Amino acid sequence: VPAAARLISLIEANEQKAKDVLRLLFPHTGKARVLGITGPPGAGKSTLVRSMIAEYRARNLTVGILAIDPSSPFTAGALLGDRVRMGPHATDRGVFIRSMASRGHLGGITAATPAAIRVLDAMGLERIIIETVGVGQSEVAVAATADCTVLVLVPGAGDAIQTIKAGVMEIADVFVVNKSDRDGAMQTLQEIRMMLQLRSDRGSRAGVLSTRADRGEGVDALVDAIEMHFRTTENSGQLEEFRLRCLKREALDLIGREARRQIVDNLDQRVVERIVESLRRRQLDPAGVAAEVLAAHVHSGDRR
């Protein structure tokens, strides 16, 4: 496990080595089941994740955690050495926690997360939980690449329904109303079920559960629902198809980033100065600049 921590740090630090390592690891990945836990700040995602770790460990499954939400205590722990605030799991070798809170990363979390998942997967961890805040576009996209996406909400569903309407709804496989002891829990469950009936595709089959994560209540049923989702989608072939779609999208994103880098690296300094000047004078807009640079690139490609 310390080896994995070093590996992830290496991947974050050195891009070429990262590529080599990930290429070698790739054939050994795909065995872990990946779970995305998302929801608004304050929904109790981290507490829920902690209860889920305990539940999975009780089922004798090893667990990796990737905390992407910057306000997650796992992230805070990770910043202090990956082991703080984990309570009973701090010394359990069947649990591995990693924070992805570092920003400014090339391509951001969308690019960095698949790599980190693969390292945990190749290590042999059987379940990988990604915790993201369910508000940002990139964050929701990351959760959506998980084999099973869990949306965590709290009673008093004005916010909940807004979040749901805003697009997170479409990507969730399991809905959890956490803090189920609060007023309005039943109503929120009802509202979610009603909205789900309007959802055409996988909505009708999505699970809707309530938990009280601070006491571990409902967590066994949640893990059952998640495991059921894994089994159902695996047997129907949907899981493989979905993963392939994610891999293809990842490859396409990399093509875009790589192409951009190659083009930008080969830019003539005089061209750059001319472009900057026409942007400054607002003669050429960014799209015009892009078109001109791409045309020049094709041209120079001809001469190679």
Added chain:
Amino acid sequence: VPAAARLISLIEANEQKAKDVLRLLFPHTGKARVLGITGPPGAGKSTLVRSMIAEYRARNLTVGILAIDPSSPFTAGALLGDRVRMGPHATDRGVFIRSMASRGHLGGITAATPAAIRVLDAMGLERIIIETVGVGQSEVAVAATADCTVLVLVPGAGDAIQTIKAGVMEIADVFVVNKSDRDGAMQTLQEIRMMLQLRSDRGSRAGVLSTRADRGEGVDALVDAIEMHFRTTENSGQLEEFRLRCLKREALDLIGREARRQIVDNLDQRVVERIVESLRRRQLDPAGVAAEVLAAHVHSGDRR
């Protein structure tokens, strides 16, 4: 103003026409001052924006609003026809509101927002307010491209300080503690000021203010601070430099997206099938796929 609404809809619907329109508009942009309002859900951003509209209108300045936060009432209003829930501003022709909540857009909000800003700018609106939730990576990035970024927080600063630590801090020019009648407002102000002293660059000059947006309290001082920031950065040349940096980054992003599209559009169907098969068998990872496709593209470029 209805013309602008039609223009933005056109831009969202037809990519080629959008490019043409934006190219023609670009020389007429750069006059508006752009303000990013960001912060966690529940900080009262929308109420604050509403008060700011009133303040700007009292100063005889026209205002455009771009609501990116999907839970913003402006967004909800926009979905119902751009005019709901605006209260006194619903019939004011000096105020124009637009929602950018539609997701799944090519390149997402990062790509769509600059275009929408330019339309409002070319319309002659003098101040443009972008409201984004300050949690997601893309959302924070969008707020960071504004000429002045305002981070809105609430008293009881556990969350506030977490948000700040997580990277939003670096991009804010003005900090607002809203709901200043709540317990702990003074302490939160203190904590922000302390953190700002640790920030090297523009931190020492960032404004820290408190507001009670529901009553409009403190909003005049906030607008003063924002206008001061505009004047200071304009006089020092920082504003022009900053905008040029944003335009360059936008052009680079477009180069990446365009290059990706050109490459993907020209992919041989047999190559695609082979690639998908090697992804499925986990023989080649997404980075390997990207490298192979790019190599093949350079090769085919030679033959052109």
